[in-house]
Amino acid sequence: MAVxxxxxxxxxxxxxxxxxxxxxxxxxxxxxxxxxxIRHETRQAFTQSVSGTDLVVGARSGAVNLLLYxxxxxxxxxxxxxxxxxxxxxxxxxxxxxIPISLGDSHxxxxxxxxxxxxxxxxxxxxxxxxxxxxxKPFEGVYEAVAGSEAAASLGYALDQxxxxxxxxxxxxxxxxxxxxxxLAGILAPTGTPVDRSLFVSLQGITAIHxxxxxxxxxxxxxxxxxxxxxxxxxxxxxxxxxxxxxxxxATFNLQRHINQYLQEPxxxxxxxxxxxxxxxxxxxxxxxxxxxxxxxxxxxxxxMLSLMLSALNERRREMAILRALGANPWQILLLVxxxxxxxxxxxxxxxxxxxxxxxxxxxxxxxxxxxxxxxxNPPSSTEVMLMGAVxxxxxxxxxxxxxxxxxxxxxDGMNIRV
Amino acid sequence: xxxxxxxxxxxxxxxxGAAKPILSIARLSLAPAERMFxxxxxxSGKSTLLGLVAGVxxxxxxxVRVLGQSLGGMGGSARDRFRADHMGVIFQQFNLLxxxxxxxxxxxxxxxxxxxxxxxxxxxxxxxxxxxxxxxLDIGQGILHQRVSExxxxxxxxxAAARAxxxxxxxxxxxxxxxxxxxxxxxxxxxxxFRECREAGSALMFVSHDSTLEPLFDRSVHLDEINGAG
Ligand SMILES: Nc1ncnc2c1ncn2[C@@H]1O[C@H](COP(=O)(O)OP(=O)(O)O)[C@@H](O)[C@H]1O
Ligand SMILES: [Mg+2]
Numbered sequence: 001m002a003v004x005x006x007x008x009x010x011x012x013x014x015x016x017x018x019x020x021x022x023x024x025x026x027x028x029x030x031x032x033x034x035x036x037x038i039r040h041e042t043r044q045a046f047t048q049s050v051s052g053t054d055l056v057v058g059a060r061s062g063a064v065n066l067l068l069y070x071x072x073x074x075x076x077x078x079x080x081x082x083x084x085x086x087x088x089x090x091x092x093x094x095x096x097x098x099i100p101i102s103l104g105d106s107h108x109x110x111x112x113x114x115x116x117x118x119x120x121x122x123x124x125x126x127x128x129x130x131x132x133x134x135x136x137k138p139f140e141g142v143y144e145a146v147a148g149s150e151a152a153a154s155l156g157y158a159l160d161q162x163x164x165x166x167x168x169x170x171x172x173x174x175x176x177x178x179x180x181x182x183x184l185a186g187i188l189a190p191t192g193t194p195v196d197r198s199l200f201v202s203l204q205g206i207t208a209i210h211x212x213x214x215x216x217x218x219x220x221x222x223x224x225x226x227x228x229x230x231x232x233x234x235x236x237x238x239x240x241x242x243x244x245x246x247x248x249x250x251a252t253f254n255l256q257r258h259i260n261q262y263l264q265e266p267x268x269x270x271x272x273x274x275x276x277x278x279x280x281x282x283x284x285x286x287x288x289x290x291x292x293x294x295x296x297x298x299x300x301x302x303x304x305m306l307s308l309m310l311s312a313l314n315e316r317r318r319e320m321a322i323l324r325a326l327g328a329n330p331w332q333i334l335l336l337v338x339x340x341x342x343x344x345x346x347x348x349x350x351x352x353x354x355x356x357x358x359x360x361x362x363x364x365x366x367x368x369x370x371x372x373x374x375x376x377x378n379p380p381s382s383t384e385v386m387l388m389g390a391v392x393x394x395x396x397x398x399x400x401x402x403x404x405x406x407x408x409x410x411x412x413d414g415m416n417i418r419v
Numbered sequence: 420x421x422x423x424x425x426x427x428x429x430x431x432x433x434x435x436g437a438a439k440p441i442l443s444i445a446r447l448s449l450a451p452a453e454r455m456f457x458x459x460x461x462x463s464g465k466s467t468l469l470g471l472v473a474g475v476x477x478x479x480x481x482x483v484r485v486l487g488q489s490l491g492g493m494g495g496s497a498r499d500r501f502r503a504d505h506m507g508v509i510f511q512q513f514n515l516l517x518x519x520x521x522x523x524x525x526x527x528x529x530x531x532x533x534x535x536x537x538x539x540x541x542x543x544x545x546x547x548x549x550x551x552x553x554x555x556l557d558i559g560q561g562i563l564h565q566r567v568s569e570x571x572x573x574x575x576x577x578x579a580a581a582r583a584x585x586x587x588x589x590x591x592x593x594x595x596x597x598x599x600x601x602x603x604x605x606x607x608x609x610x611x612x613f614r615e616c617r618e619a620g621s622a623l624m625f626v627s628h629d630s631t632l633e634p635l636f637d638r639s640v641h642l643d644e645i646n647g648a649g
Contacts (some may be wrong), residue, residue: 381608
């Protein structure tokens with residue numbers, strides 16, 4: 001232990017270069033941990049978004065694609081499905097509940113989802129939690145809307161706020177349904193899922209605002225007042241997709257086959273869990289490449305430490321001879337050098353962790369706004385602890401290089417240094 | 420009767436990679452509290468001899484006994500501990516660790532040896548003992564907390580002497596400690612060293628190629644005369 005305090009004091013004496021090395025280790029660790037954290041949290045976020053749904057049904061496409069647009073509002077549907085097909089499948093005896101959704105409109109950059117009030121009853125997220133209302137209640141009238149927590153918060157909306165829905169997704173909309181404003185009837189509690197970033201209206205509402213529209217644009221000269229449109233809007237002719245809950249999980253594959261072989265219309269029924277696995281499989285390569293790159297950056301940081309220590313070693317040969325003369329054995333000389341790498345790596349890792357949390361804390365709202373990914377500030381996961389352990393081990397191994405050199409120097413030099 | 424502090428018999432030593440032995444000494448011994456001057460030209464093997472006495476190097480043959488104990492009979496780390504417990508070493512220059520204060524440098528042997536720590540703390544605090552020794556060696560209070568790199572060479576050598584002497588080791592080994600000092604300072608340094616060795620009861624093995632100091636010692640040995648190699 002005597003030598004470890006010496007290692008510490010010796011480092012303090014070279015605090016400037018030591019600090020630079022520490023900083024590079026800290027930055028590389030923060031990168032490594034950050035990549036892992038985002039990887040984990042994205043998966044978590046995806047998994048959390050569909051916890052109670054047995055099947056997601058939409059027009060024929062890949063399961064991943066269907067899941068991405070129907071649940072996560074990423075990308076656009078290939079096709080719509082007919083209201084009739086939906087009604088028929090919803091009436092299947094094995095089906096417990098369904099939630100129809102209709103996408104394609106937005107409000108100031110937030111997706112507007114047309115759905116039925118069942119959404120608020122049956123949709124589950126996280127550990128099978130139902131949705132909660134922070135304020136108000138589900139929509140009832142045709143021109144009523146419900147906002148997700150984040151959409152309401154960042155737009156600064158309270159109940160009864162008037163909302164104009166725009167045609168098309170994204171911030172730049174082609175046309176607004178300005179003549180048919182909605183009233184905010186409820187605001188949901190936060191869920192950490194895409195629900196937070198969406199607004200919800202009834203299917204009739206979606207139909208009503210499109211009355212008198214053709215091919216995605218209003219028919220020129222035709223103006224239908226809101227009250228008349230509400231009366232005209234009965235049932236939609238088609239929807240984008242729907243979620244299915246089954247009475248018994250045992251029927252899942254059966255019903256999936258039934259839907260996939262549906263004669264009237266080409267449909268796809270996706271099992272969320274299976275589709276997510278497929279998605280992870282697609283992302284695995286990119287994830288691995290990213291992880292490998294972060295590891296490389298850590299290696300660069302540790303190599304910096306190694307070269308610092310090796311170049312200091314020659315100057316320190318005299319110091320080692322002195323310590324030998326004082327009764328230090330060669331193992332203690334080894335520990336003196338390795339201890340230095342341990343201090344540097346350990347404090348680098350801790351500083352990196354601090355940096356990561358500082359960044360998380362700073363960037364959390366931004367990431368949520370821009371990417372819709374909520375990064376919770378959790379303690380390090382076991383994987384992260386393992387990564388930090390791996391970095392520490394690598395630092396230790398790097399320290400062994402100058403350490404063993406010092407060990408053999410101290411054996412060969414004895415008490416006198418030959419320069 | 421007390422055993423000699425150092426007792427070398429039939430000693431031979433060859434550096435690794437060298438063709439022939441650098442040292443071959445039939446007999447050399449140092450009595451308790453004796454002050455011995457070992458003289459020899461540069462490169463004659465003086466430092467090598469001290470390394471053998473300190474147990475840092477191991478002879479090819481023959482025995483090195485210190486305080487009656489055979490160093491050859493000990494394992495490597497036992498020899499290191501023995502050295503920490505019973506010997507103090509002063510080098511020609513750059514004796515001090517630059518990242519420690521003067522007092523911390525003097526206290527270094529106490530980090531490696533409990534025995535030295537216990538002896539240094541016999542009067543209370545080891546730190547006080549370090550300051551006492553430094554004061555005896557003309558290192559004033561003002562310098563105690565200065566960086567060692569700011570000390571003059573003479574001051575550094577006196578701090579090194581204090582470090583060698585702390586905790587009263589039986590043997591002090593000095594490897595040309597005066598060579599980097601001005602000629603007029605050398606004698607004063609040696610006299611201070613003698614005084615403190617006497618007080619601590621330490622024997623002194625002092626090597627140098629400079630014979631002006633030779634008459635001050637109890638005994639003087641010419642390495643060339645006792646060394647059968649070379
Ligand atoms: N660590 C070492 N390894 C190999 N040879 C050494 C080592 N130290 C000293 N020598 C050799 O031993 C010889 C004597 O060196 P040294 O004992 O330092 O002499 P002195 O101290 O009398 O000047 C020299 O020729 C030197 O090259
Ligand atoms: Mg020498």
